[in-house]
Structures are given as C-alpha cells and as structure tokens.
Amino acid sequence: MDIKEIQNLIKFVAKSGASEVKLEMDDIKITIRTGSESDTTIVHQVPATHQMPQIAQPVAAAPAQTEAAAPVAAPADENSKYITIKSPIIGTFYRKPSPDKPLFVEVGQSIAEGDVLCIIEAMKLFNEIESEVSGKIVKILVDDSSPVEFDQPLFLVDPS
Structure with missing residues (x-):
C-alpha cells in the first residue's frame, strides 16, 4: 500500500x-x-522484520488527536530514570498551536496526564500529542518545526 x-x-x-x-x-x-x-x-x-516506507514529501496537519496520545517508553543510560515520550506518527513537530501563541510546555514545567505537549502535523492534519504520564519536563529532544519519524523520542519526563 x-x-x-x-x-x-x-x-x-x-x-x-x-x-x-x-x-x-x-x-x-x-x-x-x-x-x-x-x-x-x-x-x-509493522512487524520488526519489515520497514515502513518513508514519506518523501512534506507533511502537514491540524489540531486533532485526542485518543492516540504519544507512546511512552523508558530509555537507557543516564536517562534511565526518565520516561521518554515518543512520536506516534510521522510529521512536523510544533511546540505551539500557532506562531503568535505561547509554547505548550517548557523544560522544568510540571505536566499532568492528558496535557497537550505539542502538535504533529501529518497530511495536513494537526494532531495534538497529549501526555500519558504526570511529571516534570526534563528535556525537549526536537526543535520546533522539525520533521519527526514514527517512534522518535520527543520529550524526557521525570515522573517523580
């Protein structure tokens, strides 16, 4: 397909x-x-033995996604105490809802489950990415307006 x-x-x-x-x-x-x-x-x-084809064209989006919040996984090494919030889709990462609005989250900010962390634009749809965990933003791993891949780490969250 x-x-x-x-x-x-x-x-x-x-x-x-x-x-x-x-x-x-x-x-x-x-x-x-x-x-x-x-x-x-x-x-x-996709099963691990197959690779998903990459989108070769620019992708776009609109505020959306409420049920499919970002997958969460624990990273290794010095960040093992943090939870990694990953991109659920391929698209363009945005830290704010529009150029004249404030950022959704900043480093050091406390977040609760269900808080909107960012928007990922995919196929001319803006998908709001909500937190599935509560904690404090330790690091933002992606620059604003950058392309992101499926399962790419976006944020590090300290759950304590």
Missing part, C-alpha cells in the same frame, strides 16, 4: 462519517479514527 492509497483512504473515511476504521494487511495495520472535530489519526504498526 503506497502513500497515495493511504491518503485516499483517509479522505474516504473522513467523508463517510465513520468514527473508526481498521485495515490489516500482510505487513501493515492502519487504524483511522475521526473525532467530534473531524480529526483523523493514522497508526501504522
């Missing part, structure tokens, strides 16, 4: 009014959820 087919599937689901569609093929699993604000989220899961 190529990127054009995925984009067409997203458009079809958005127009159909369905709230959730799941598609499973040999090496790809896609879930498309539409929310009350007509937002769409795509989650790709």
Whole structure:
C-alpha cells in the first residue's frame, strides 16, 4: 500500500462519517479514527522484520488527536530514570498551536496526564500529542518545526 492509497483512504473515511476504521494487511495495520472535530489519526504498526516506507514529501496537519496520545517508553543510560515520550506518527513537530501563541510546555514545567505537549502535523492534519504520564519536563529532544519519524523520542519526563 503506497502513500497515495493511504491518503485516499483517509479522505474516504473522513467523508463517510465513520468514527473508526481498521485495515490489516500482510505487513501493515492502519487504524483511522475521526473525532467530534473531524480529526483523523493514522497508526501504522509493522512487524520488526519489515520497514515502513518513508514519506518523501512534506507533511502537514491540524489540531486533532485526542485518543492516540504519544507512546511512552523508558530509555537507557543516564536517562534511565526518565520516561521518554515518543512520536506516534510521522510529521512536523510544533511546540505551539500557532506562531503568535505561547509554547505548550517548557523544560522544568510540571505536566499532568492528558496535557497537550505539542502538535504533529501529518497530511495536513494537526494532531495534538497529549501526555500519558504526570511529571516534570526534563528535556525537549526536537526543535520546533522539525520533521519527526514514527517512534522518535520527543520529550524526557521525570515522573517523580
């Protein structure tokens, strides 16, 4: 399945009014959820033996994603006491909702579960990435307006 087919599937689901569609093929699993604000989220899961094709074109987005918050995992080495919040999708990372608005979070700021940490723009949809943990932001690992990959670390959070 190529990127054009995925984009067409997203458009079809958005127009159909369905709230959730799941598609499973040999090496790809896609879930498309539409929310009350007509937002769409795509989650790709590929077995470790296969690689997901990279998007070769610029990607865009709009405030959305409420249910599919960022995956959380613990890193190694000196950061092992911190929780890593990773990108759930491929797209462009934004630290604020618009150029004239304040940042969602800053280093040293305390966050609660459900707080919006950033926006990732993907396929002309802005997906709000919410925290699945409470704690304090220790480090922001991505620059504003930078492209991010699926499962790329975005934030380090001290849960204590």
